[in-house]
Amino acid sequence: MSNRRKDSVSSLERLEQIQYIDNLKNRIFKKGLKYHIVTYGCQMNVHDSEKLAGMLHEIGYTQTDDQRQADLILFNTCCVRENAELRVYGNVGALKSFKQANPNLIIGICGCMMQQNDVSEYIKSTFPFVDLIFGTHNLHRFPLLLLQAMDSNQTVIEILDTEGAVVEHVPAKRAKEVSAWVTIMYGCNNFCSYCIVPYVRGRERSRLKDDILSEIHELAGRGYKEVTLLGQNVNSYGKDLNHKYLFHNLLRDINEINGIQRIRFMTSHPKDLSDELIQTMAECDKVCKHLHLPIQAGSNRILHSMNRKYTREDYSGLVGKVKAVIPEIALTTDIIVGFPGETENDFLETLEIVEQVRYDSAFTFLYSPRKGTPAEKRKDQIPQDAKKDRLLRLNDAVNRISLEKNLAYIGRNVEVLVEGVSKNRTDVLTGRTDTNKTVNLKGDSDLIGKIATVEITNAHSWSLEGRVAVPADLL
Numbered sequence: 474m475s476n477r478r479k480d481s482v483s484s485l486e487r488l489e490q491i492q493y494i495d496n497l498k499n500r501i502f503k504k505g506l507k508y509h510i511v512t513y514g515c516q517m518n519v520h521d522s523e524k525l526a527g528m529l530h531e532i533g534y535t536q537t538d539d540q541r542q543a544d545l546i547l548f549n550t551c552c553v554r555e556n557a558e559l560r561v562y563g564n565v566g567a568l569k570s571f572k573q574a575n576p577n578l579i580i581g582i583c584g585c586m587m588q589q590n591d592v593s594e595y596i597k598s599t600f601p602f603v604d605l606i607f608g609t610h611n612l613h614r615f616p617l618l619l620l621q622a623m624d625s626n627q628t629v630i631e632i633l634d635t636e637g638a639v640v641e642h643v644p645a646k647r648a649k650e651v652s653a654w655v656t657i658m659y660g661c662n663n664f665c666s667y668c669i670v671p672y673v674r675g676r677e678r679s680r681l682k683d684d685i686l687s688e689i690h691e692l693a694g695r696g697y698k699e700v701t702l703l704g705q706n707v708n709s710y711g712k713d714l715n716h717k718y719l720f721h722n723l724l725r726d727i728n729e730i731n732g733i734q735r736i737r738f739m740t741s742h743p744k745d746l747s748d749e750l751i752q753t754m755a756e757c758d759k760v761c762k763h764l765h766l767p768i769q770a771g772s773n774r775i776l777h778s779m780n781r782k783y784t785r786e787d788y789s790g791l792v793g794k795v796k797a798v799i800p801e802i803a804l805t806t807d808i809i810v811g812f813p814g815e816t817e818n819d820f821l822e823t824l825e826i827v828e829q830v831r832y833d834s835a836f837t838f839l840y841s842p843r844k845g846t847p848a849e850k851r852k853d854q855i856p857q858d859a860k861k862d863r864l865l866r867l868n869d870a871v872n873r874i875s876l877e878k879n880l881a882y883i884g885r886n887v888e889v890l891v892e893g894v895s896k897n898r899t900d901v902l903t904g905r906t907d908t909n910k911t912v913n914l915k916g917d918s919d920l921i922g923k924i925a926t927v928e929i930t931n932a933h934s935w936s937l938e939g940r941v942a943v944p945a946d947l948l
């Protein structure tokens with residue numbers, strides 16, 4: 474059953490769907506069905522998975538960590554680099570034996586990868602045991618599609634070509650209890666020449682301010698202390714609406730919401746980082762002093778062919794401005810090495826700017842050709858060995874600087890919002906500083922959800938260690 478819809482979708486449609494689903498809930502409740510979602514990619518996808526989980530809980534499913542116990546396994550995919558895709562194919566392939574052992578198991582694949590031409594057909598023919606395939610624009614239709622898949626012995630495929638309206642009222646089952654993701658806009662208009670995101674996520678669509686603010690009010694009411702506002706380029710929030718209410722206006726309004734103590738956001742495109750935003754960050758006490766400002770490359774020639782629309786001088790100027798207005802700011806970035814045509818000299822310019830800015834941390838990537846993007850068509854691709862060599866040298870610099878910056882925290886008292894128990898060690902709590910440093914600390918679990926004053930006792934490239942300096946009951 475292949476059904477490629479071109480019409481737009483609305484919140485109303487989602488509400489109608491809920492009524493329909495309501496009638497079918499019993500089917501799932503009675504059987505006590507369990508789901509397991511595997512998520513790849515960025516925070517946007519992580520939050521989409523929270524919505525997928527929210528819809529599943531609404532119809533009576535419960536979560537399991539054990540794939541073998543699951544009646545539904547769903548892969549929410551990413552295609553930003555080839556290795557993300559290869560992992561999906563490998564992991565889906567491995568489920569064949571699960572399906573043989575349990576023919577009632579439903580296997581679904583959704584997310585960015587499915588929006589690419591031919592991927593859904595390829596999956597259908599290579600992995601015929603997959604029951605359901607859908608894309609990014611019809612996430613809210615998941616319950617309906619799932620029920621179709623349950624009743625069909627063929628792969629149900631629904632991928633919309635166009636993004637349609639922003640759909641509200643999709644419930645989320647949030648994985649964390651202190652800090653919540655809030656998507657404020659969808660899509661991207663920038664078409665960086667290496668990037669697949671605009672093709673699989675559509676054009677920029679901002680959520681209405683009232684919808685965002687009421688969601689955050691509700692989160693505050695449920696005890697959330699921190700929100701992270703998500704968008705591929707949050708700096709252009711509102712520009713597709715009336716242009717009168719922009720990202721800095723939104724930040725100021727969220728800053729007034731009682732109960733929310735910290736506001737974070739990502740990602741900021743340097744070309745859209747306004748003076749008003751810098752000023753707002755400085756003036757709003759709840760807005761964290763951390764800015765993720767992807768540079769991608771340090772050479773003007775490469776920046777130009779990446780279609781980034783700023784020069785290294787523009788970027789350095791911005792960093793200077795931000796550091797002058799907010800001296801305690803932590804800066805992080807994304808960097809790609811081995812973009813087509815990148816020479817050793819271009820790469821040295823990237824290293825140079827890394828030394829200049831002294832990032833608190835950086836995500837570094839090997840350039841990965843993405844089908845359908847302008848950069849993929851170029852003849853001057855860089856050999857894999859040269860890319861890897863550059864990545865190693867870049868990581869050496871990035872990690873050295875991160876460590877130096879983190880070592881400077883030792884002996885200092887910092888405010889840490891304690892978010893939960895560490896993933897690796899159940900006797901250790903974990904939280905973050907205003908500057909987005911992860912801090913692991915020994916302490917009582919009633920610190921979770923509180924901002925504790927913590928003395929930093931040790932530092933690594935990616936995290937800090939500390940001990941509570943002010944007891945929880947004095948906070």
Ligand code: SAH
Binds near residue numbers: 667
């Ligand atoms: N919208 C955000 C992030 C998008 S994807 C932004 O513009 O910053 C996250 C990061 O993946 C990008 O910043 C970029 O560094 C990296 N990336 C995107 N496409 C890539 C590709 N084809 N190869 C390697 N890295 C890529």
Ligand code: SF4
Binds near residue numbers: 663664670705
């Ligand atoms: Fe991709 Fe560029 Fe858009 Fe970021 S701004 S999502 S890198 S096209």
Ligand code: F3S
Binds near residue numbers: 513517674
């Ligand atoms: Fe995110 Fe990957 Fe899609 S980075 S937007 S999940 S392609």
